[in-house]
Amino acid sequence: MVTAEGLAARRQAIAGSSDLQALLAHLVARAAPLLERLPPIPTVKALLSADGGICPDDGAALEFDPWSPHQHRCPRCGKTWSGERHDRHWARFQHLWMAERAAHLAALGALADNSAAAARASEILRAYARSYWTYPNRDNVLGPSRLFFSTYLESIWILNFLAAAVLLRASGRLDDATARGVGQVADEAANLIGEFDEGFSNRQTWNDAALAAIAVWFEDAELAARAIESPTGLLAHLSRGFGRDGLWYEGENYHLFALRGFMTGAGWARAAGVDLGEEPALAGRLTAALLAPALTALPDLTFPARKDSRFGVSLAQPMYLELWEVGLARVGMRDALKDSLTVAGNGMREVASWLKALYGLPAVVPEAFDSYLHDAPVARTPHPASRISLSGWALLEPRVRPAGRRARAPGPAAPHAPRRRHALASGFRYRLVRESGSLLVPLDAGSQRPAVGRRNRGVGRRHV
Ligand SMILES: [Zn+2]
Structure with missing residues (x-):
């Protein structure tokens, strides 16, 4: 759980780190326009269309400006366009950006006493x-989706929405009426996300992460079990979605997307009391997943544009740097355990070395991503990569061993149904362990690729 004690420890860690203090100062500065006025919240659901958000003259993607709901500028020809199609394309990023801002502002409330x-x-x-x-x-x-046109976008959105709510709640800054409203939204989101299981799609990693977050909010052990342990849950995605070489089976672009979803979900699992990477075999797989893009990177440290990937995207994009910063913290924790069985081994050194290489690249132009809009409106000028101008996730990432339980690596099949502790009013801690034996996680995808697109209707969270 995110607790008042946990926040106090993070405040202490921030006070003792010049990097984290600089990151906090950056986030305070970035919040200034948001404190002056409430940004526009779209009144419409996002729409995916062939022409929305595209310059009719030259086909360039229009700029995303959170402060401009009806005027959309083309970065190529400089013309400004308007119309419902463009507005509803803008709404996609704006809903996501608003939830990000809620988490950003709540972090300042919780960690910097910014009322x-x-x-x-x-x-x-x-x-x-x-x-x-x-x-x-x-x-x-x-x-299914309310704000968007696809479930995984609702998942990305609710993750930030709940991050804000949990931070406010843990810091004593969430009033009862707002908490009730948050619960109603989370309950409906769980029903939407829970009824659409996308199997081993990269999108399902985000759906799992969202269900884990909702489970933490409600202290719902059954939902946590589903998000983490089900045949398409986070553990299965780690052990089967990422192959023995660490690479997600759908290629680099989806690897980076699924890995960000997994790392987000693992954070929520830890809030539920489970460390998904503490078991050596799982830690080894996670480390391999973190390092896989370093092995397939092109000489200019962009990644190969396989399948429908964009071409020429730098691995030094802030969103990717943050992934390795957070990975460094998590792998570093395990290395510090000095467990001779830890497959991760020199993982921290390798991830650190990879990060250093990326920070050494010439500045890149930041791009807008569904799960990273922190730099919007994005200036179309190269921006030097720096750990003190990321989203603020690092502010919350503990660098000491958490008190969570281990997720077990492959072991003998457990014939018993899982025994779980149900939600308690105080100290929710979901138990992953079986009555006996280990959790069964097949750590080998081999050449077999999982089926995708399996729907599993009607198992969402129901009203309580
Ligand atoms: Zn244009």
């Missing part, structure tokens, strides 16, 4: 609690 930031974060949560049901769950592309 104005906490109040603005609560305001964003309440605004969505009021309007969530006005966005219709129809006209979708990949699964």
Whole structure:
């Protein structure tokens, strides 16, 4: 759980680190416009269309400016476009950006005693609690969604929404009415996400992460079990989605997306009391997954554009740097255990070396990603990569061994049903261990690739 004690420890860690202090100062500066006024919250559901967000003259993607809901500028020809299609394309990024801002502001409330930031974060949560049901769950592309057209986007959104709520709650800054509204949104999101199981799609990693976050919010042991242990849960994604070489089976672009989803989900699993990477075999797989992009990177440290990947995207994008910064913290924790069985071995040194190489690259132009819009509106000028200008995830990432339980690596099949401790009013801690034996996790995808697109309807969280 994120607790008042945990936040106090993080405040102490920030005070003792010049990098983290600089990152916090950066986040305070970035929050200033948000404190001046509430950004526009889209009144419409996002729409995926062939022409929305595209310059009609030259086909360039229009810039995303969170402060400009109706005027959308083309970075190539400089013209400004308007119209419903462009507005509803803008709404996709804006809903995601608003939830990010709620988490950003709540982190400042929780870690820097910034009351104005906490109040603005609560305001964003309440605004969505009021309007969530006005966005219709129809006209979708990949699964049910209210704010978007695909379930995985709802998952990315609810992860930030709940991160904000949990931080405010843990720091005593969430009033009862806002908490109730958050619960109603989370419950509906669980139903949407829970009814659309995408099997071993990279998107399901995010859906699992979202269900884990919702489980933490409600202290719902059954939902946590599903998000983590089910045949398409986080553990299965780690052990089968990422192959023995560490690479996600759908190629580098989806590898990076699934890995970010997994790392996010692992953070929520840890909040539920489970460390998904503490078992040596699982830690080894996670380390391999972190290092896989270093092995297939092109000489200019972009990644190969396989399948439908964009071409020429640098691995020094802030979103990717953050992945390895957080990975460094997690792998570093394990290395510090000096466990002779830890496959991770020199993982921390290798991840650190890889990060150093990326920070040494010439500056890149930051791009907008669904799960990383922290630099928006993005200036189309190269931006030097720096660990003190990332999203703030590092502010919350503990570098000491958590008190969580181990997730077990492959072992003998356990004939018993899992025994779980059900939600308790105080000290929710979901138990992963079986009555006897180890959790069965097949750590070998081999050449077999998992089936995708399996739907598993009707198992979402139900109203309590
Ligand atoms: Zn243009």
